[in-house]
Amino acid sequence: MVKERATKLAAIGAIVASTLVAQSRAEYHFAVGPKAGISVSNPYGSISVKPSPDNRVVVNAVLHSDKVEVDRRQTGNRVDIQSHLLAGADATSGRVDYEVQVPPDASVTLHCSDGTLHAERLHGDVSLEGAGAAVDVRDISDAHVHVKTMNGTVTLSNIQNGHVEVDSLSGDVTLNGVTGPLVQVVSTSGRINYMGDFGNSGEYRLTSHSGDIDASIPEWTSADVSARSVRGEVHDDVPLQPKAHTWFPLDKGRAFAGTVGRVALSSTVVLRTFSGKIHLSKRSEKQ
Amino acid sequence: MTCVELQESLAEVEDGTTPEQRAHLRTCPACSALVNDLNLIITAAGGIQEADEPSPRVWNSIEIALKREGLIRPQRKAGSLAHLLFAGWTGRWLVPAAAMLLVAAGLLVHQRMQTTDVSERTAFTVPIPNPSDLNDNDLMQEVAVNAPTMRAAYEANLRQVNESIRDAQSMVDESPNDEDARRSLLDAYQQKSMLFELAMDRSLP
Numbered sequence: 001m002v003k004e005r006a007t008k009l010a011a012i013g014a015i016v017a018s019t020l021v022a023q024s025r026a027e028y029h030f031a032v033g034p035k036a037g038i039s040v041s042n043p044y045g046s047i048s049v050k051p052s053p054d055n056r057v058v059v060n061a062v063l064h065s066d067k068v069e070v071d072r073r074q075t076g077n078r079v080d081i082q083s084h085l086l087a088g089a090d091a092t093s094g095r096v097d098y099e100v101q102v103p104p105d106a107s108v109t110l111h112c113s114d115g116t117l118h119a120e121r122l123h124g125d126v127s128l129e130g131a132g133a134a135v136d137v138r139d140i141s142d143a144h145v146h147v148k149t150m151n152g153t154v155t156l157s158n159i160q161n162g163h164v165e166v167d168s169l170s171g172d173v174t175l176n177g178v179t180g181p182l183v184q185v186v187s188t189s190g191r192i193n194y195m196g197d198f199g200n201s202g203e204y205r206l207t208s209h210s211g212d213i214d215a216s217i218p219e220w221t222s223a224d225v226s227a228r229s230v231r232g233e234v235h236d237d238v239p240l241q242p243k244a245h246t247w248f249p250l251d252k253g254r255a256f257a258g259t260v261g262r263v264a265l266s267s268t269v270v271l272r273t274f275s276g277k278i279h280l281s282k283r284s285e286k287q
Numbered sequence: 288m289t290c291v292e293l294q295e296s297l298a299e300v301e302d303g304t305t306p307e308q309r310a311h312l313r314t315c316p317a318c319s320a321l322v323n324d325l326n327l328i329i330t331a332a333g334g335i336q337e338a339d340e341p342s343p344r345v346w347n348s349i350e351i352a353l354k355r356e357g358l359i360r361p362q363r364k365a366g367s368l369a370h371l372l373f374a375g376w377t378g379r380w381l382v383p384a385a386a387m388l389l390v391a392a393g394l395l396v397h398q399r400m401q402t403t404d405v406s407e408r409t410a411f412t413v414p415i416p417n418p419s420d421l422n423d424n425d426l427m428q429e430v431a432v433n434a435p436t437m438r439a440a441y442e443a444n445l446r447q448v449n450e451s452i453r454d455a456q457s458m459v460d461e462s463p464n465d466e467d468a469r470r471s472l473l474d475a476y477q478q479k480s481m482l483f484e485l486a487m488d489r490s491l492p
Contacts, residue, residue: 091436167478
């Protein structure tokens with residue numbers, strides 16, 4: 001009995017040891033100038049980008065086997081990092097997890113097919129793309145934020161003065177405190193959840209073909225809102241000043257349009273779905 | 288002046304033709320026809336409105352697809368244009384080409400609806416027999432090779448986006464003047480185009 005247990009423990013130990021041996025770490029440094037361009041492409045694994053304290057790009061990579069290597073190239077003010085899968089690599093052995101520090105004003109482009117993409121505290125343009133990638137972007141200001149996913153979830157938090165475009169086929173999209181001149185989400189079947197005040201004088205267009213759209217706004221919001229579901233339902237818990245004229249039919253329960261707050265500061269908010277539900281609600285919150 | 292000399296000289300003349308060109312054109316029907324065609328193109332191009340320009344997103348999508356195929360990679364070693372264009376001409380090219388075709392189809396639909404007057408809109412039909420089936424097999428073949436573990440997800444999303452195209456199309460058919468319907472159709476095409484782009488994601492193995 002004791003011998004059998006010892007054998008099992010030895011086997012487990014060997015497996016763990018082989019995993020640890022196969023896993024390796026690498027660190028790369030690049031000196032860049034202002035507004036550098038950083039691109040990271042990683043088929044399997046996560047990419048996390050945070051600001052660096054100086055004009056350096058620091059790449060920490062955890063390679064999960066020797067069947068993958070990190071190709072890197074610097075051309076002037078541009079740094080390209082690419083996970084290079086070698087023969088026989090698969091989703092497990094080809095996995096690389098990156099932690100990247102970039103100057104806050106750098107433009108960042110991240111690609112992965114199935115993993116997580118994360119960027120925070122930057123004010124350069126951010127572009128994230130991956131079929132099954134779960135995307136998490138937070139604390140970005142004065143920048144473009146472009147996201148493309150197939151079924152990965154998308155969470156954007158505290159994006160100020162952003163030019164935000166999210167395209168997702170079936171992944172749910174959550175926007176929390178996202179404002180800017182343009183905020184646009186297009187989805188086929190994903191659910192869209194907006195929590196925020198729609199900023200000032202921006203254009204907000206949230207569209208899902210069959211997914212539900214929920215927008216939750218504080219009392220001080222100023223917005224010119226139109227909502228329409230062709231085959232679904234719309235609900236609003238917000239007192240709107242109805243518009244005298246709309247170019248689409250205001251069928252009860254299928255559409256509403258009106259203004260909330262001060263007209264002069266209003267953003268334009270368009271909520272559209274074909275067969276999903278739309279719900280505009282007010283939440284209590286201190287300014 | 289020979290035909291070759293004339294054709295080479297066409298790009299250098301900005302205002303009308305030179306006496307040598309005119310003399311050649313009087314005696315050469317082939318070159319004369321060519322110049323007539325060029326003049327027609329110039330005239331037609333002058334009539335293109337700014338509003339006919341595709342959105343920046345369309346150009347961006349095309350640029351991304353071309354970059355992924357290495358056709359406009361700036362660091363590429365110099366070579367002939369024909370080599371650059373056809374060196375990567377394999378089955379893989381079909382997918383971004385299909386994506387561009389989808390965008391073009393969506394634009395065509397959108398622009399036709401924008402330029403068609405109200406009386407014509409009631410009888411509007413999309414000139415593509417079944418756009419939602421366009422090159423789906425190519426897409427799935429690409430996924431089977433590049434990302435077999437995600438095949439089911441791609442199939443499900445492809446089915447959904449095709450349904451959205453059909454729904455949006457039926458909405459347009461019911462209400463041809465409905466701006467939302469037209470925009471929904473364009474969005475649906477762009478979503479499908481994005482699916483093709485993702486299938487060709489450069490980070491895939």
